[in-house]
Every structure is written in structure tokens, then in C-alpha cells.
Amino acid sequence: MFEQTDKTEIASLGEFGLIDHLTKHIVIKNKSSIKGVGDDAAVLDFEGKKTLISTDMLLEGIHFDLAFTPLKHLGYKAIQVNLSDIYAMNGIASQVTVSLGFSSKFPLEAIEELYAGMLLACEKFNVDLIGGDTTSSRQGLVISITSIGYADEKDITYRNGAQEGDLICVSGDLGGAYVGLQLLEREKQVYLANPNIQPDLEGKDYIVERQLKPEARIDIIDLLAKLKIKPTSMIDVSDGLASEILHITRQSKKGCKIYEEKIPLDPMTAETAREFGLDPTVCALNGGEDYELLFTIKQADYDSMKHDVDISIIGYITEESAGNYLITKAGNVHELKAQGWNAFTSTNS
Amino acid sequence: MFEQTDKTEIASLGEFGLIDHLTKHIVIKNKSSIKGVGDDAAVLDFEGKKTLISTDMLLEGIHFDLAFTPLKHLGYKAIQVNLSDIYAMNGIASQVTVSLGFSSKFPLEAIEELYAGMLLACEKFNVDLIGGDTTSSRQGLVISITSIGYADEKDITYRNGAQEGDLICVSGDLGGAYVGLQLLEREKQVYLANPNIQPDLEGKDYIVERQLKPEARIDIIDLLAKLKIKPTSMIDVSDGLASEILHITRQSKKGCKIYEEKIPLDPMTAETAREFGLDPTVCALNGGEDYELLFTIKQADYDSMKHDVDISIIGYITEESAGNYLITKAGNVHELKAQGWNAFTSTNS
Numbered sequence: 001m002f003e004q005t006d007k008t009e010i011a012s013l014g015e016f017g018l019i020d021h022l023t024k025h026i027v028i029k030n031k032s033s034i035k036g037v038g039d040d041a042a043v044l045d046f047e048g049k050k051t052l053i054s055t056d057m058l059l060e061g062i063h064f065d066l067a068f069t070p071l072k073h074l075g076y077k078a079i080q081v082n083l084s085d086i087y088a089m090n091g092i093a094s095q096v097t098v099s100l101g102f103s104s105k106f107p108l109e110a111i112e113e114l115y116a117g118m119l120l121a122c123e124k125f126n127v128d129l130i131g132g133d134t135t136s137s138r139q140g141l142v143i144s145i146t147s148i149g150y151a152d153e154k155d156i157t158y159r160n161g162a163q164e165g166d167l168i169c170v171s172g173d174l175g176g177a178y179v180g181l182q183l184l185e186r187e188k189q190v191y192l193a194n195p196n197i198q199p200d201l202e203g204k205d206y207i208v209e210r211q212l213k214p215e216a217r218i219d220i221i222d223l224l225a226k227l228k229i230k231p232t233s234m235i236d237v238s239d240g241l242a243s244e245i246l247h248i249t250r251q252s253k254k255g256c257k258i259y260e261e262k263i264p265l266d267p268m269t270a271e272t273a274r275e276f277g278l279d280p281t282v283c284a285l286n287g288g289e290d291y292e293l294l295f296t297i298k299q300a301d302y303d304s305m306k307h308d309v310d311i312s313i314i315g316y317i318t319e320e321s322a323g324n325y326l327i328t329k330a331g332n333v334h335e336l337k338a339q340g341w342n343a344f345t346s347t348n349s
Numbered sequence: 350m351f352e353q354t355d356k357t358e359i360a361s362l363g364e365f366g367l368i369d370h371l372t373k374h375i376v377i378k379n380k381s382s383i384k385g386v387g388d389d390a391a392v393l394d395f396e397g398k399k400t401l402i403s404t405d406m407l408l409e410g411i412h413f414d415l416a417f418t419p420l421k422h423l424g425y426k427a428i429q430v431n432l433s434d435i436y437a438m439n440g441i442a443s444q445v446t447v448s449l450g451f452s453s454k455f456p457l458e459a460i461e462e463l464y465a466g467m468l469l470a471c472e473k474f475n476v477d478l479i480g481g482d483t484t485s486s487r488q489g490l491v492i493s494i495t496s497i498g499y500a501d502e503k504d505i506t507y508r509n510g511a512q513e514g515d516l517i518c519v520s521g522d523l524g525g526a527y528v529g530l531q532l533l534e535r536e537k538q539v540y541l542a543n544p545n546i547q548p549d550l551e552g553k554d555y556i557v558e559r560q561l562k563p564e565a566r567i568d569i570i571d572l573l574a575k576l577k578i579k580p581t582s583m584i585d586v587s588d589g590l591a592s593e594i595l596h597i598t599r600q601s602k603k604g605c606k607i608y609e610e611k612i613p614l615d616p617m618t619a620e621t622a623r624e625f626g627l628d629p630t631v632c633a634l635n636g637g638e639d640y641e642l643l644f645t646i647k648q649a650d651y652d653s654m655k656h657d658v659d660i661s662i663i664g665y666i667t668e669e670s671a672g673n674y675l676i677t678k679a680g681n682v683h684e685l686k687a688q689g690w691n692a693f694t695s696t697n698s
Contacts, residue, residue, distance in 0.1 A: 041403035054390035088389035139488025
């Protein structure tokens with residue numbers, strides 16, 4: 001995919017050239033970023049607010065496939081995935097650090113594409129890139145991102161605050177990123193079998209974009225602030241709905257009931273899932289990578305939220321001993337199990 | 350190297366088992382660590398002080414060789430390398446996040462060794478491990494660490510504050526880590542040629558330890574505070590003295606003169622370098638990984654510092670137009686060039 005005619009060898013930039021080259025256009029936007037790239041450490045000032053820190057590692061062949069992931073999208077997604085964790089604390093993301101490992105065979109232009117996607121995400125979400133590391137890799141592309149943010153102590157929303165009777169809410173729709181991945185993997189196999197066949201993704205833009213270019217839900221954080229609702233617990237949906245709700249109930253020492261008919265599914269997600277012989281609900285429960293926000297609210301906050309079309313109420317919190325259950329459309333009761341993405345068995349289930 | 354008889358497959362721990370298993374013994378020590386492992390993000394409170402952030406990535410085959418690096422040492426070193434950046438800002442390190450990528454072939458016991466080394470370093474340097482990520486890797490071992498610390502604004506020491514006439518100081522001695530690496534690589538080749546021959550490292554403990562188990566110089570930061578000296582600039586020596594002093598002079602828009610005879614060398618480093626046909630001074634200038642502190646002080650602070658045997662004054666800052674020079678023992682003048690470790694040409698020079 002790097003068949004550009006103009007390729008620049010990274011080594012030609014010299015010892016300090018690469019970082020300088022990649023970071024020279026960074027303009028610091030946040031008052032809290034006192035010193036960014038260029039010293040042993042970045043210096044930040046959160047002026048009495050609490051500091052939030054989260055970190056993620058993305059490895060080629062595990063988290064992304066360069067055969068169908070444009071580098072600019074990958075950079076954008078890598079930042080989104082991380083900012084999503086700060087929003088899931090009901091915080092404001094303000095800085096990221098970016099560490100990259102890549103083969104010396106990568107031309108500068110490829111790294112520029114990746115970086116351009118990262119900076120686009122930073123620009124859109126008003127976040128400063130304040131530091132990092134670049135190194136040669138003998139293996140594949142390695143991306144490690146740390147995101148930093150802040151919040152007033154009273155606003156921070158943990159996973160462990162859900163109370164019995166609280167309503168379980170989720171933003172947007174689920175399962176699309178997983179079904180999009182199935183589609184991209186199918187087209188990759190078709191392409192490998194016959195490189196003259198063009199990928200057939202027509203009409204599937206939404207789910208392909210859910211996989212390649214997810215958007216962290218800062219708008220939901222803004223909305224909650226506007227509605228003066230503080231969730232009792234919150235988490236972002238990276239591993240699938242089942243896994244995430246179990247994090248909340250486990251840490252809150254509660255149980256839950258979720259209703260299949262209430263789980264938000266985009267029609268294209270459902271239709272494409274069926275084309276693959278998959279149950280759309282299972283894609284939502286176990287698929288992952290949707291980067292929606294899952295949160296619980298007090299029943300008293302229901303009236304403020306009920307008119308928001310982009311938030312679905314999918315169930316409620318019970319006492320711990322009642323367990324964690326899904327009520328199907330047919331009225332059957334299934335115990336919820338975390339079957340999300342387990343990197344150590346390398347299965348998506 | 351993982352030929353233990355008791356091996357536990359990571360996958361047997363289940364979806365959330367690994368993180369729980371590795372982190373269950375962590376006891377938070379710093380008041381600034383409000384919430385550590387277990388939520389979307391960690392929560393910190395620096396109570397009006399500035400926040401410092403630094404990050405490093407270590408890749409197998411580039412930064413370490415598991416053929417001669419015990420995993421516990423590797424974990425210890427990975428943390429040290431990162432804390433060193435916080436100390437180089439004249440700050441206090443207080444938290445780290447640790448992201449790991451490793452093959453599913455790694456048994457749990459191997460990851461426990463690595464983690465034990467990390468936690469030992471955290472314990473010794475009074476730092477909390479507050480979060481991270483673990484993921485499967487198809488390639489090799491991948492370690493990404495972010496360190497977090499704090500400082501009063503007036504104490505923070507940047508690279509760009511050196512003034513004409515300031516004295517250039519360095520802690521400890523230099524070149525040992527690089528010469529230690531040469532020794533370990535030689536013994537690896539001997540072993541590969543004939544596995545019955547035991548490594549011959551007798552009497553070389555100091556330089557082997559400089560490579561495998563460096564110690565970040567928090568004691569120098571404490572000493573400077575006790576002496577009431579604030580350096581005018583500071584950096585840690587990760588890439589070799591030449592590269593680091595050029596960072597300081599470039600960012601301070603100054604020049605420098607360094608005297609070869611003043612560069613601190615341990616006798617074992619010098620002797621072993623010569624065994625390899627290397628010039629000990631070149632090892633100090635370009636070798637890297639010593640993790641000593643290089644800093645500049647006002648001449649007025651000389652009297653307070655001159656009796657400290659673990660700090661050497663190796664030269665002074667000049668005006669920018671005077672350039673950056675090394676004065677050799679023979680009185681020759683050489684321009685200083687950054688020839689430190691360049692990961693993109695994979696050379697140690």
C-alpha cells in the first residue's frame with residue numbers, strides 16, 4: 001500500500017529529524033498544556049481539577065490489518081479509542097502522548113499519513129499531542145497512546161456507582177464495528193484470491209466507517225452536562241455490551257436485566273449480520289469496538305433523558321444476588337457472559 | 350529461557366483474569382493516586398502542582414535481547430528508564446502506566462517475572478502502577494510505559510535554560526552501559542557457537558549491571574534540593590553524552606566546551622572498552638543508556654557542589670556562535686556531533 005512514487009527514507013532525516021518533522025506543525029490549544037513535545041517530560045497544569053490518565057496499545061495483526069485499514073484512518077481511530085476512555089470517566093480529554101514503533105521500510109510518507117490522522121482527531125476533539133516516542137520495530141507497526149484529561153472531582157463517574165433500580169443507557173447503536181470488520185475481512189479474502197476483483201462495499205459505508213473511523217462520544221458527555229445528569233456509573237463499549245455491563249455490575253456489586261428488543265441496532269448492521277449468518281444481537285453483545293458510552297442513571301433522571309433519540313434505555317440494575325440476565329424478544333432468559341474479544345485466545349466471539 | 354516445569358497458559362485465566370492476577374497485590378502509596386487500576390482511566394490529584402508526563406516504548410530485538418536479559422531485570426529497567434525522564438525535569442515521579450504486548454506462547458510465569466521487576470522498581474522509587482493494557486502480540490515482547498510526576502512550577506528544569514558561563518555537570522560515570530552491552534553480546538555469540546561454554550562475565554558485575562539494571566538518579570534530585578541548587582538546564586543521558594549536551598545547547602541557543610579528561614569513566618568501563626578495541630571516551634560520548642543526569646549550574650553554585658564526589662564538572666556553556674567542542678587530553682579540539690543511538694538505522698555508534 002505504500003507504492004507512492006515519492007518515498008523518503010526515514011533514516012535520511014537523521015537523529016532528531018523525524019520527531020521534529022512530525023511535530024513541527026503542532027499548535028498547543030489547551031491552557032493546561034504548559035510544555036509539550038521537546039523536553040524529557042511534558043508539563044501540564046490542571047488548576048485544582050483531578051487528572052485523568054488512560055493508555056492503550058494497538059498492534060499490527062492483532063488490532064488492525066493494514067491490508068484494509070488506511071493509515072490515516074488508523075491514526076484517527078487510535079486517538080479516538082483512547083479519548084473514549086477519558087469521556088467514559090465523564091471527563092474532558094486535553095492531551096495525548098503517542099509512541100510509535102515501525103519498520104525502517106516504512107517510508108516517511110506512510111508515517112506522515114498515520115500522524116495526519118492522529119492530528120486530525122486531536123484537532124477535532126481539541127486535544128494537544130504533547131509527547132511520545134518513535135522507534136524502529138523489527139516486527140510490525142506498534143502504536144501506544146496515553147490520553148490525559150481532567151474533571152472536577154464531583155463529576156467523575158466510576159464503574160462502581162450503579163444502584164439498584166438505576167436505568168441502563170447506551171448511546172448510538174451497537175454491533176456495527178464488528179459487522180463492518182467481517183465485511184472488510186471477507187473482501188480481503190476475495191482480493192487475495194483474485195486481485196483484479198474490486199472490493200464490494202457499496203451501500204455499506206456506515207458499518208465500514210463504524211469499524212475504520214469510530215467517533216468517541218464527547219457529544220454525550222456534553223449532553224449529560226447540559227441536562228444536568230450525572231450518571232451513577234459509566235464505561236465505554238470497547239469489548240461488547242455484555243462484557244461492559246458485567247464490568248459495571250461486578251464493580252458496583254449489583255446485577256442487571258437487559259432487554260434484547262431495547263438494544264439499539266442500525267438496520268444495515270442487522271441486515272449485514274444476517275448475510276453473514278450472525279445474530280445481530282450477539283454482534284452487539286460480544287462484538288466490540290463500538291466506542292459508545294454505556295451508563296446508568298437514577299430513575300428520577302428519566303424524564304430529562306427520554307426524548308433524546310441517540311440514547312437507548314436497555315434495562316435496569318438489580319440486586320447482586322439476582323444475577324445478570326438478558327430477556328430475549330421471545331421472553332426467554334439468558335445469563336449474560338463476558339464473551340468479548342480476548343486477545344489471548346485471539347478470538348472474536 | 351522459559352523452561353520452567355510449571356507453566357500456566359495465559360488463556361486459562363480468562364477474559365479479565367490476567368490483569369486481576371497481575372495487579373491484585375498493588376498497594377497505592379501516593380496520596381496523589383486517587384484511583385488506580387480498574388476503571389476506564391486512573392484519577393490523580395496533584396493539588397496545585399504541575400503534572401509531568403513522559404513515555405517510552407521498548408521493543409524486543411531493538412531495545413532488548415531476551416537471550417541475555419532476565420525478564421525481572423527488564424521490567425525493572427523499563428520503569429527506571431521512564432522515571433529518569435521525570436527526574437530530569439527536577440520533578441518527583443509518582444505513577445506509571447504499563448502496556449504490554451506478548452505472544453500467547455509466553456507462560457504466565459514469564460509475565461509475572463517481568464511484572465515483579467516493574468513492581469520492585471515502583472516500590473523502590475515510591476511510584477504507583479495505576480493502569481495499562483495487556484494484549485496479545487504476534488511479534489515479540491512490546492513494552493510501553495508512561496510515567497507521571499509532579500513539581501512546583503518554580504522547580505521545573507527544562508533543557509533550554511543554560512546560560513553562557515554555566516558549568517556543565519554530570520552524575521556518576523558514563524559509557525558503562527554500552528560497554529556492558531558489548532560484553533553481553535560477545536558472550537551471546539560464544540554461547541550460540543557452543544552452548545556448553547558458560548558466559549565469562551567474572552569481575553564485570555559493575556558494567557553488566559549498568560546495562561541490565563540501571564538506577565534512575567533520584568538521589569541527585571534529592572541532593573540538589575538539599576544543596577538548594579536549581580540547575581539552569583537538565584536532561585538524562587539515554588543516548589550518550591554528545592547527543593544530550595547538544596539537546597541542551599540547541600534548545601538554549603548556546604554552545605559548549607567539554608574536556609575529555611573531566612568525563613567520568615569507571616576503571617572497569619575503560620579497561621573493558623579497550624579490550625574491545627573501543628575508545629572509552631567515545632563510549633561515554635555516543636554509547637547511551639547510562640541514565641545519569643546531565644545538567645548546568647550557575648558558577649555561583651560551584652562552591653556548594655564541588656565536594657560532591659558523585660558529580661563531575663566536565664565543561665562550560667559558551668555563546669552559540671562559539672559552537673560545541675570537545676577538548677581532548679592531548680589538547681586537540683573536536684566538534685561534538687550527535688552520534689548516539691539511532692533506532693532508524695539500527696546502529697549503536
